Amino acid sequence: xxxxxxxxxxxxxxxxxxxxxxxxxxxxxxxxxxxxxxxxxxxxxxxxxxxxxxxxxxxxxxxxxxxxxxxxxxxxxxxxxxxxxxxxxxxxxxxxxxxxxxxxxxxxxxxxxxxxxxxxxxxxxxxxxxxxxxxxxxxxxxxxxxxxxxxxxxxxxxxxxxxxxxxxxxxxxxxxxxxxxxxxxxxxxxxxxxxxxxxxxxxxxxxxxxxxxxxxxxxxxxxxxxxxxxxxxxxxxxxxxxxxxxxxxxxxxxxxxxxxxxxxxxxxxxxxxxxxxxxxxxxxxxxx
Amino acid sequence: xxxxxxxxxxxxxxxxxxxxxxxxxxxxxxxxxxxxxxxxxxxxxxxxxxxxxxxxxxxxxxxxxxxxxxxxxxxxxxxxxxxxxxxxxxxxxxxxxxxxxxxxxxxxxxxxxxxxxxxxxxxxxxxxxxxxxxxxxxxxxxxxxxxxxxxxxxxxxxxxxxxxxxxxxxxxxxxxxxxxxxxxxxxxxxxxxxxxxxxxxxxxxxxxxxxxxxxxxxxxxxxxxxxxxxxxxxxxxxxxxxxxxxxxxxxxxxxxxxxxxxxxxxxxxxxxxxxxxxxxxxxxxxxxxxxxxxxxxxxxxxxxxxxxxxxxxxxxxxxxxxxxxxxxxxxxxxxxxxxxxxxxxxxxxxxxxxxxxxxxx
Numbered sequence: 001x002x003x004x005x006x007x008x009x010x011x012x013x014x015x016x017x018x019x020x021x022x023x024x025x026x027x028x029x030x031x032x033x034x035x036x037x038x039x040x041x042x043x044x045x046x047x048x049x050x051x052x053x054x055x056x057x058x059x060x061x062x063x064x065x066x067x068x069x070x071x072x073x074x075x076x077x078x079x080x081x082x083x084x085x086x087x088x089x090x091x092x093x094x095x096x097x098x099x100x101x102x103x104x105x106x107x108x109x110x111x112x113x114x115x116x117x118x119x120x121x122x123x124x125x126x127x128x129x130x131x132x133x134x135x136x137x138x139x140x141x142x143x144x145x146x147x148x149x150x151x152x153x154x155x156x157x158x159x160x161x162x163x164x165x166x167x168x169x170x171x172x173x174x175x176x177x178x179x180x181x182x183x184x185x186x187x188x189x190x191x192x193x194x195x196x197x198x199x200x201x202x203x204x205x206x207x208x209x210x211x212x213x214x215x216x217x218x219x220x221x222x223x224x225x226x227x228x229x230x231x232x233x234x235x236x237x238x239x240x241x242x243x244x245x246x247x248x249x250x251x252x253x254x255x256x257x258x259x260x261x262x263x264x265x266x267x268x269x270x271x272x273x274x275x276x277x278x279x280x281x282x283x284x285x286x287x288x
Numbered sequence: 289x290x291x292x293x294x295x296x297x298x299x300x301x302x303x304x305x306x307x308x309x310x311x312x313x314x315x316x317x318x319x320x321x322x323x324x325x326x327x328x329x330x331x332x333x334x335x336x337x338x339x340x341x342x343x344x345x346x347x348x349x350x351x352x353x354x355x356x357x358x359x360x361x362x363x364x365x366x367x368x369x370x371x372x373x374x375x376x377x378x379x380x381x382x383x384x385x386x387x388x389x390x391x392x393x394x395x396x397x398x399x400x401x402x403x404x405x406x407x408x409x410x411x412x413x414x415x416x417x418x419x420x421x422x423x424x425x426x427x428x429x430x431x432x433x434x435x436x437x438x439x440x441x442x443x444x445x446x447x448x449x450x451x452x453x454x455x456x457x458x459x460x461x462x463x464x465x466x467x468x469x470x471x472x473x474x475x476x477x478x479x480x481x482x483x484x485x486x487x488x489x490x491x492x493x494x495x496x497x498x499x500x501x502x503x504x505x506x507x508x509x510x511x512x513x514x515x516x517x518x519x520x521x522x523x524x525x526x527x528x529x530x531x532x533x534x535x536x537x538x539x540x541x542x543x544x545x546x547x548x549x550x551x552x553x554x555x556x557x558x559x560x561x562x563x564x565x566x567x568x569x570x571x572x573x574x575x576x577x578x579x580x581x582x583x584x585x586x587x588x589x590x591x592x593x594x595x596x597x598x599x600x601x602x603x604x605x606x607x608x609x610x611x612x613x614x615x616x617x618x619x620x621x622x623x624x625x626x627x628x629x630x631x632x633x634x635x636x637x638x639x640x641x642x643x644x645x646x647x648x649x
Contacts, residue, residue, distance in 0.1 A: 223444040
């Protein structure tokens with residue numbers, strides 16, 4: 001029973017990180033049909049941002065890094081969108097391969113800049129300790145994810161920009177004919193989505209070391225969250241991320257780490273038998 | 289999501305008019321591969337070429353599934369690995385000669401696991417090289433395509449499968465050799481596996497298998513089934529409205545490509561002398577897709593060409609400029625996707641057309 005309780009914070013915090021990563025993916029995928037494999041490297045960029053700020057901000061680096069990493073990763077995403085991806089809209093498979101090339105370059109760049117070995121970001125002293133089975137650092141990640149989701153939800157439902165974003169996601173042509181500058185909306189979506197990956201990177205520094213391939217460990221799982229949650233669906237992403245995080249940690253707990261991924265994969269394929277398009281689907285009359 | 293209709297990526301020619309030319313090129317390449325190369329190349333280089341040809345077999349399958357069928361499979365490493373491990377398990381048991389394979393002794397396994405026992409029989413092991421990838425691909429394909437899960441979803445699922453398999457293999461140290469995989473082979477069906485003559489024989493075998501599979505795939509593409517496959521790629525729903533079941537067409541094609549990868553994996557093991565998780569994960573699987581894109585995904589020859597070219601490029605650059613290889617690979621890839629989505633074959637065709645036009649003008 002104690003082991004069971006101990007897995008709960010691990011599963012939830014992994015789910016929270018997956019959620020932060022998957023939010024960006026699900027919006028760029030849902031809105032622009034872009035599969036961004038370089039998204040994982042934005043996570044890494046966020047984590048290294050915290051590492052660099054450590055010299056200056058010491059143990060509070062994590063707090064300072066949150067907004068900075070958001071902007072750094074967001075700008076990287078914006079640059080990628082402007083420079084390359086916008087020529088590939090509506091060709092998801094091609095963007096997947098293109099951005100994988102970008103991700104290789106960014107990984108090697110990180111290796112050259114920061115060295116191949118992992119580095120450590122010291123977490124703030126006030127995050128040491130725990131309430132019951134929930135360590136403060138994992139609780140912090142959870143709060144961070146919940147806060148981000150609330151902020152995104154408010155942005156999307158309350159602000160004019162967010163409503164334009166929803167409009168483009170639901171029907172690009174109609175949104176364009178209604179006078180929405182869809183290119184501008186795409187850029188904003190990319191900035192926010194990539195920025196969230198940066199925040200996820202900062203969160204990851206609290207639970208592990210930082211290395212050039214940090215992003216690759218999470219990107220595959222984050223894509224599974226997108227598939228299971230449904231494209232561009234905030235609710236779907238939240239539920240799928242929590243479920244996947246918990247499933248991962250409990251499958252590891254009950255069987256062993258090596259079988260867990262296979263079980264998760266099998267569960268997702270089984271789930272797609274009932275909901276081929278994920279938990280929630282944007283209703284449309286289009287055939288595909 | 290707005291319905292962005294993908295443009296048909298390739299025009300259908302009614303009938304290939306220059307068939308004899310293709311046949312001539314094929315024969316010429318076959319002569320070079322089977323006669324010239326073993327005479328010209330030193331044993332080490334011939335071994336490298338054999339390795340690239342193994343990859344070319346996987347690439348051929350990717351060309352079929354992705355180029356012709358529109359299914360971007362990012363998990364061909366899985367099938368490559370299944371075939372490779374089936375072969376590796378037989379070779380290990382054969383070398384051990386009734387004892388436990390060496391790595392099992394090191395990881396403290398005391399009794400041969402039940403999973404391993406039948407692989408002592410070469411016929412069973414060779415059958416499994418084909419059967420296991422086939423079964424996995426048919427099962428996954430049926431489940432996924434039946435529910436009309438397609439495009440990027442399919443790509444993500446195959447990638448997740450590759451990631452899961454690697455973790456599984458690494459975790460089961462006593463069963464699979466863990467990170468090291470299966471290696472240290474000595475005997476290959478009565479021959480010393482490291483001997484020059486064996487390696488030359490293996491090279492010829494790989495080249496012939498590739499040639500035969502290529503002809504088979506080429507026939508398949510030209511057949512009615514191949515036309516249907518192209519139609520599914522360019523307009524799956526229209527095909528469904530015509531009364532065909534696209535799921536069946538896709539599952540069959542995916543299974544064929546998986547079997548090709550399995551055979552390639554089985555040949556790879558004696559040629560290179562190892563099969564390990566690092567050779568079949570997400571990155572190696574993607575690298576092969578990259579190779580197919582570089583060669584030209586819409587032509588089967590492009591897939592094969594791409595695998596060989598990228599294989600040589602990787603060896604050359606990681607010897608000469610190890611730090612720059614990832615930059616080069618990434619940059620090459622970005623350039624190919626933006627400037628020449630049809631790859632080397634597409635660029636060659638465009639050049640040929642331009643020369644013709646200038647000649648006729």
